[in-house]
Amino acid sequence: MVTFDPKELPIPKIHGLLLGAIGPRPIAFASTVDEQGVPNLAPFSFFNVFSANPPIMVFSPARSGRTNETKDTYKNVKVIPEVVINVVNHSIVHQMSLASSPYKPEEDEFDKAGFTKLKSDLIRPFRVAESPVQFECQVIEVKELGDQGGAGNLVICEVVKIHVREDLLTEDGKIDQKKIDLVSRMGGNWYCRADDNSMFEIVKPITTCGIGFENIPSDIKNSKILTGNDLGQLGGIEELPNETDVNEYKLVELSDIFVELEDEQAVLEETLHKMAKKLLTENKLEEAWKTLLSFNNN
Numbered sequence: 001m002v003t004f005d006p007k008e009l010p011i012p013k014i015h016g017l018l019l020g021a022i023g024p025r026p027i028a029f030a031s032t033v034d035e036q037g038v039p040n041l042a043p044f045s046f047f048n049v050f051s052a053n054p055p056i057m058v059f060s061p062a063r064s065g066r067t068n069e070t071k072d073t074y075k076n077v078k079v080i081p082e083v084v085i086n087v088v089n090h091s092i093v094h095q096m097s098l099a100s101s102p103y104k105p106e107e108d109e110f111d112k113a114g115f116t117k118l119k120s121d122l123i124r125p126f127r128v129a130e131s132p133v134q135f136e137c138q139v140i141e142v143k144e145l146g147d148q149g150g151a152g153n154l155v156i157c158e159v160v161k162i163h164v165r166e167d168l169l170t171e172d173g174k175i176d177q178k179k180i181d182l183v184s185r186m187g188g189n190w191y192c193r194a195d196d197n198s199m200f201e202i203v204k205p206i207t208t209c210g211i212g213f214e215n216i217p218s219d220i221k222n223s224k225i226l227t228g229n230d231l232g233q234l235g236g237i238e239e240l241p242n243e244t245d246v247n248e249y250k251l252v253e254l255s256d257i258f259v260e261l262e263d264e265q266a267v268l269e270e271t272l273h274k275m276a277k278k279l280l281t282e283n284k285l286e287e288a289w290k291t292l293l294s295f296n297n298n
Helices: 011-021 072-079 090-099 109-113 228-234 243-260 265-281 285-296
Strands: 028-033 039-044 047-052 055-059 082-086 133-144 153-164 183-185 191-193
Touching (some): 028 055, 028 072, 039 072, 039 090, 039 109, 072 082, 072 133, 072 153, 082 153, 228 265, 228 285, 265 285
Antiparallel strands (some): 028 039, 047 055, 055 153, 133 153, 183 191
């Protein structure tokens, strides 16, 4: 590992390390207005959701590391404490990037980037019609983290109304993660797209407890094929398959392999571990366990 002390680094170096390592980051496409009602639209990737009750989002329009200037968004929410946080998907990512240009305060980023204004229901800033989800928010606090270049300003917002494009909702009222086609920021000029090629599912242990790493048999834990990540997945099972189920699976699914490699036990074990690894990539946790345990029933 190469170790850095932030106090000994120039701000651009710290900024690069933070953004290169902490990602992908969701994008708050923030719409605000000034005292005269002039709209402003700008994206911020120092952003996330932090509470559901009440629904709270936080984003940070940081001071410029070059000039120490504050963003128009920051200036606006200090006088008109309202903001629409528009979600960015792949269909508007280039327009969003264009809106991040350093336009003058009197210039309208909606017009510059070709976005359509939608009136909000409860607040003054406009919504972005092309955004798939729009959050109308009241700003409840702005927390300044410093007065030098690179310092963040945490804009803490309470969501007061949510607008979701109807075709994105599933029958149970959830947002379809494949249809929404979200994008996020990485370091430098890089972005991520959350599509079928990049997303994968992990069943969250919210109400269940797995057996844990320490209860995995030693021969499996010491595998030359399975990684620590694989073992973590194996440790998530609530209960190991019983011997009867393992033997049945062995007879139906693995009998040919056991016959073929009967006299090559080391090769047999390695083959079973490779099969289990593949099953894990397919989220077939129980089948993976039955495959691994079948060797001990040999």
